[in-house]
Amino acid sequence: MGRSPCCDGEAGVKKGPWTPEEDKLLRGRFTDDEEKLIIHLHSLLGNKWSSIATKLPGRTDNEIKNYWNTHLRKKLLGMGIDPVTHRPRTDLSLLAGLPGLLAAAGNFGGAGSATGAWDMNALRLQADAAKFQLLQGLVRALTTAAVPAPAPGMDNLMALLAASSGGQSGMNNGGQHGVDQSMLLQQCQWDGMNNLPALTNSAPASGMHNISGMFDGFGAGDGLSSTELGCHGGASGSNVTVDAVAPPRPMVANDQECNNNGGGGVSCEQTPASSPFDGLESLNLMDDLNTDGKCHG
């Protein structure tokens, strides 16, 4: 005997898997726009889930919090963005995939579908994040006790950092040279800095050669190369100047214009090729370091 299946035979009841059309209509799922808005709001408000929830009609704080922890956090991590600070991740684990990312970023700019553009933008962000990590590792090597003793090749950069620590901020100075060391250090002290693997763990420091060796194979289309990074040899006190490092933009989604349309929906416009490193585009440290030991501005 047994009872018959609940819905069999009932008029108008469809059984079976959801169709794509039904999926779209199904309530509860976060839309792309909502996703972007959450990221944007999180960059501004942090873990103020209740505040974020007030901007998302029909969503509870717990709902958003869960969605963040299970989806968006991983998504940002995958993009090389620290989901806590909305800044590039500071561990060096991304370096392994850097060449491909840089290549992808080099190809960025082509027209495509909205989805495609977003993906390419993500790739660019990853590349930029990795680029920033290179700088962090470099400065860390120069400024921490992890390096037992400055090797000859290190002297130049140590000297330039010391010489340029006069305190001028130089941020966004549009071409004026002179690095603000404290700013550089501050950049490197962003959270997670302590999680950076000591550069000397895997390979004893022996000057810039080791550091530059880390970059071998990199540089496709991004002005990065071990040669340019090397700045080997030369006398100390060389006229090395680098552009100041502007802090990365607080959050990628800041480049999105998100509006609550008042109807329970949210519309977001993503500006193309936005990057948390737009401010870092002027970072010519990599480009300015020449192989003659003198790094020109």
Added chain:
DNA sequence: AACCGAAGCAACCGCCCACGA
């Protein structure tokens, strides 16, 4: 078919802050 791991979700717990006595 059973087992295992991952993912998603709801609920619980503890902390913090505002407010009143």
Added chain:
DNA sequence: ATCGTGGGCGGTTGCTTCGGT
């Protein structure tokens, strides 16, 4: 000014479901 209380909020945990082997 201080202490107690209640509410709100965020972090964490545990249960359930799903997919893979």
